[in-house]
Amino acid sequence: MKLSQFVKEKRKKLGLTQSLLAERSGIGLRFIRELEQGKKTLQMDKVNQVLHLFGYELGPIKKTFGDVDK
DSSP, X not given: OOHHHHHHHHHHHTTOOXXXXXXXXXXXXXXXXXXXXXXXXXOHHHXXXXXXXXXXXXXXXXXXXXXXXX
16 A cells, blocks of 8 residues: 555544644645655655554565565
């Protein structure tokens, strides 16, 4: 699942608007909108501020390329 989809689903599950999520996480509304729209470049510390409200944080994920791990 993409991060943008994850955040949007969690927000809606909690019954929060984008404005309320921004307020509760201490992040600007513009950032929340960009996050949910899947902007390619985002500040990780701000993403973690948002994810913290859901009990999550960013972390490394092993990515595989075909049959060869890199």
